Amino acid sequence: SSELTQDPAVSVALGQTVRITCQGDSLRKYYASWYQQKPGQAPVLVIYDKNNRPSGIPDRFSGSNSGNTASLTISGAQAEDEADYYCNSRDSSENRYVFGTGTKVTVL
Amino acid sequence: EVQLVQSGAEVKKPGESLRISCEGSGYSFSNYWMGWVRQMPGKGLEWLGIIYPGDSDTRYDPSFQGRVTISADKSISTAYLQWSSLKPADTAVYYCAVRGSSDAFDIWGQGTTVTVSS
Numbered sequence: 001s002s003e004l005t006q007d008p009a010v011s012v013a014l015g016q017t018v019r020i021t022c023q024g025d026s027l028r029k030y031y032a033s034w035y036q037q038k039p040g041q042a043p044v045l046v047i048y049d050k051n052n053r054p055s056g057i058p059d060r061f062s063g064s065n066s067g068n069t070a071s072l073t074i075s076g077a078q079a080e081d082e083a084d085y086y087c088n089s090r091d092s093s094e095n096r097y098v099f100g101t102g103t104k105v106t107v108l
Numbered sequence: 109e110v111q112l113v114q115s116g117a118e119v120k121k122p123g124e125s126l127r128i129s130c131e132g133s134g135y136s137f138s139n140y141w142m143g144w145v146r147q148m149p150g151k152g153l154e155w156l157g158i159i160y161p162g163d164s165d166t167r168y169d170p171s172f173q174g175r176v177t178i179s180a181d182k183s184i185s186t187a188y189l190q191w192s193s194l195k196p197a198d199t200a201v202y203y204c205a206v207r208g209s210s211d212a213f214d215i216w217g218q219g220t221t222v223t224v225s226s
Contacts, residue, residue, distance in 0.1 A: 030211070031211060033210075033212035035153070037153075042203055042217065042218055042219050043153065043205075043216055044216070045212055045213065048211070048212035048214065049210050049212070052210070054214055086152065086153050088153075088155070088212070088213070091169075096155075096157075096167050096168075096169060097155045098155055099145075099153040099155055101152055102152040102153070
């Protein structure tokens with residue numbers, strides 16, 4: 001199966017912008033979705049179909065895609081955005097999926 | 109309201125069997141793919157497999173094929189994840205999640221903690 005690679009950790013000052021990247025061959029063919037997970041909680045979808053936000057997700061979250069890399073940008077990071085973030089896409093095989101390795105975002 | 113409610117925490121011994129469940133409500137259960145995800149202690153999310161409850165079409169990640177079984181009973185809007193012989197390495201939180209009309213898992217269950225220890 002395919003792999004999706006993320007940086008293990010990033011930090012951002014309160015109110016500043018941070019970009020999280022996700023690299024993998026499957027992203028050349030399929031869009032990434034992004035999930036936020038806070039300690040002890042289930043993941044929450046924050047971006048799907050490259051750059052769509054579910055209802056209730058703040059517009060400071062945005063997504064983009066280029067070649068084999070997908071990105072999640074948090075513009076004006078808030079303290080409540082501190083969490084682990086995972087990308088996900090279909091695998092190269094039909095109807096199978098793969099998660100990225102995850103990025104821990106710290107808001108300073 | 110669309111909701112997934114998972115069964116409660118389990119503590120099992122190595123070699124025992126187990127089936128955990130995920131009940132969907134507020135949507136047409138049969139018509140949306142349901143996935144299962146593992147999270148080992150302190151680790152990331154791992155995709156196990158997915159089932160279409162309407163016809164029980166099931167796909168597994170190669171790493172989990174033969175190690176777990178995914179099934180569904182559309183008559184009671186419930187999906188299952190089961191093991192025939194648990195190992196300590198199966199200790200994890202397991203989530204179910206519905207794949208909506210987009211290609212993303214937009215609703216998640218609360219998670220079921222499985223602990224396997226002698």
